[in-house]
Amino acid sequence: MRSGAAVLSTLLALGCARGATFGASDQQNFAQIENGRYLTLLADCAACHAGVDGTPFAGGRPIQTPFGVLEAPNITPDGATGIGHWSDAQFDAAVREGRRPDGSRAYPAMPYPYYTKMSRSDVLAIRAYLNSVAPVHNTVVANQLPFPYKIRSLMRFWDALYFTPGQYRPDASQSAVWNRGAYLIEGPGHCGACHTPKSWFGGDELKHAYRGYALQGWFAPDITDDDATGLGRWSQKDILEYLKGGHNRFSAAAGPMGEEVMDSSSQLDDADLAAIAEYLKHQPGTAEHDRPLAASDPVVTAGAAIYADICSGCHKADGSGVPYLFPDIAHAPSVASRDPATLIRVVLQGANTVATNQEPTGPQMPAFGWQLSDAQVAAVATYIRNSWTHAAAAVSEHDVRSTRQALALER
């Protein structure tokens, strides 16, 4: 609920906003505003640009990056602290080129390397929509990075290395659905921002596109068509159901992906989700896969006993779970990701899966961190990663200990 102070600041902001330029958008052009609302959902602007209290677009929510903490700016049409005074050209440059009105560089936590694929009319539709939301007076100090990253001008070099400006160009050899999917994923959907491996400097390693990347204490899994670690076993319907409802017969969305489903993909048109599924099913996996550890390996044996004792009640002895309720971890590829961060985290801390209109249940996995030692978590995770359809590197006690420490810091 909004506090009285927030309402007051909104009223003050309304006063301040008078005389702001708002760009050229026509607030009676409802078709454009509605298109902008949809694109804003698609681009999931709200995910980062929320206020600390959740006020949409007010900015200030801290964003953890490997380089330090950033706070997303206020993008409400407030004249003093938001973007009310920006011209349309300034807004377009910020979204598609990562250039701020003062000429300085944005950090690529703002996914302009993806948004650059949008058309100018799409960007201006987003602007038109943002102009229609309530202005909020909220000053945000965006850059709280340590030296040397706090030097914005360094981003010139980053752009030179990793930023390819330019609108999406359809591939005539592919279907219209594929092209729509490609546009959505490569552009406003910016899926690669989490799911594509990054270089030391945080640039996308495009030759490994969508093969998964660790961030914010989770591993955004491989979403290529890889049978072992990606979505190879998922049909397009499975992908659509997952994005729409947060759950399918294999898996459930929690953590950052749960937020994505809630704030963005659950609200998208089925046709767009089908296009996303089509494009993902065309992303090649890797040929290199781990070999499974032997079932006789003592760690695997110990893990099997722990699994039978505490996991099999819900996930079943054969890992198959209950469709749409308890993930089928025999087939959920994410448990066999090359980086076990998500698996360790979920065993230690439990998980709140997302609840949606489509799938309102929102089942929760309880935490086991209080019950299992680091060695036991490592054993059960190693067992899961090397059972049924899976083959993946063993999880070490050290991995578990580090995750425990990181989770303690998050609290």
Place this chain on the structure above:
Amino acid sequence: MTTKLPPKDVVIIGLGWTGSILAQELTEAGLDVIAIERGPWRNTATNFAPNYAQDELRYRIRHELFLQPAQTTFTFRNKMDQTALPIRSWGAFMPPNGVGGGGVHWNAETFRFLPSDFTTRTHLTQRYGAKFLPPDMTIQDWGVTYDELEPHYDRFEYLCGTSGTAGNLKGEIQPGGNPFEGPRSRPYPTPAQQQPFSHTLFAKAAAELGYKPFPQPSGNLSQAYTNPLNVRMGPCTYCGFCEWFGCGNYSKASPQTTLLPVLVRKPNFEARDLCEVTRINTDSTGKRATGVTFVDSRGNEFMQPADLVILSAFTIFNVQLLLLSKIGTPYDPVANRGVIGRNFTHQTISDVESFFDKSKFIFNPFIASGAIGMCIDEFNGDNFDHGPHGFVGGGYMGQVQTNGRPIQTLPTPPGTPRWGAKWKEAARDSYLSALKPGTGVHGSMYSYRDVYLDLDPTYRDRLERPLLRITMDFHENEIKQNAYLTDKFAEIFQAMGAKQVHKIYRKAPYDITDYQTTHLCGGAVMGTDPKTSAVNRYLQSWDVPNLFVMGASGFPQNAGYNPTGTVAALAYWSAQAIRSQYLKNPGPLVQA
């Protein structure tokens, strides 16, 4: 100081089964609904995670999920000439508390009452004559029939995914089900649960004695289920920790696993937990409720105005709140006038422990669920001729052993010392080869003029409100009924090959320290005459037409079954009347 809150269309008092059902139905009708719950919010992984929920000491012995007597309690006496004293530790029943209410800790036995149970007085008078009934027995007809409730029973069973075998489909008797049940419009949504060894053995022996055994209808599901609201449930794992416990596997039907996930997404639904309603407010005429007054956990007082008040707390709290709010005429057993507190009932439960040859029988009693069991219904309601026996009523009976939890399920043969080496040896020898069904004989309790509820003249709770006083004893009719049923029950264990059978009859006086069930009923009963009922056939208060009173407080007497199925069916029945009649024309739905 009292803070007045913005008005709502509906205020719901108590967010258990009936509160959740009414909240769902009335939000669907577009109304703005607030539910006020005395206890805490509870959800599966936080409050009954499967890696710690199976803790008998914490939940069964120390009653963690229940109301704490320090918060409020009741006074009790057997006879009207005694002085009632406060209950300081729960015994005969367990008052629920918190979101989900009794729906969290129940065993999920999901029965329907017999068609004749709804016309008890008419039916028994027609068959046996009015003189057959004891003169002080105050049983009466419900004002609603089985046929009217059938669609609502069905609705609840499909909400919960109830597992069972139909015995009567549209009038056709079905093999393997209960042939005595009323006709049901369609089969159970999921098949009956698999039965463990002892339950199967009981069914075999019962069939050989000429009975028709059937699996107990269970809200612990035999398989995964998706209900009509698209809420998903998992299959039961037979962990044997149901009654007194929350289910960590999403497999026991509860408000949490069937309704609340949908309710909490609705913008026109709001819930306040840890807030206790202290009074239903009425206007100066006393004929119209204006809302409720409640206190939060810090003692701050609030007033919540509303157009419609749904009283959906547990049986005895419903009665207490009506008395404290001065709604309806309090029952006076001496003058035999008034209705609030009248026809209070419980259940007549007894058991048989049986001991088998440990070299031949290994029952593994820990493989169980709360509603597992094979039952017979030959001795329930009026399914048998009571003429020769001199009593009325009855109950189902069955091998319904729901657990092998070590603190409470450690039967030893009669004559075993209570402690020491000989006790240890007997406990060890018997654990796997003895049977101890929880509520083996599930007998009815009919209503009497001197069994009732009123406000205690002496004791008060933490908010200075008079405690509710329970005056309750068993009458000869129930003692006879129980002796007859318990003997019949024991015969089946004998036929199973038990070497020793120990009958534990239910006897007078009613013992407030000995757990029977939490099936307290009556006190604000439904009926067709405002002189003998507090609410009409739609559970609408005769005195305050914008107040509806849910729950077993409306039962004029208790039948020989677990009440939840009927409680929920009545809630849907009442909700339908509110939606289709009351909202269009607010006022009395039945003219007195």
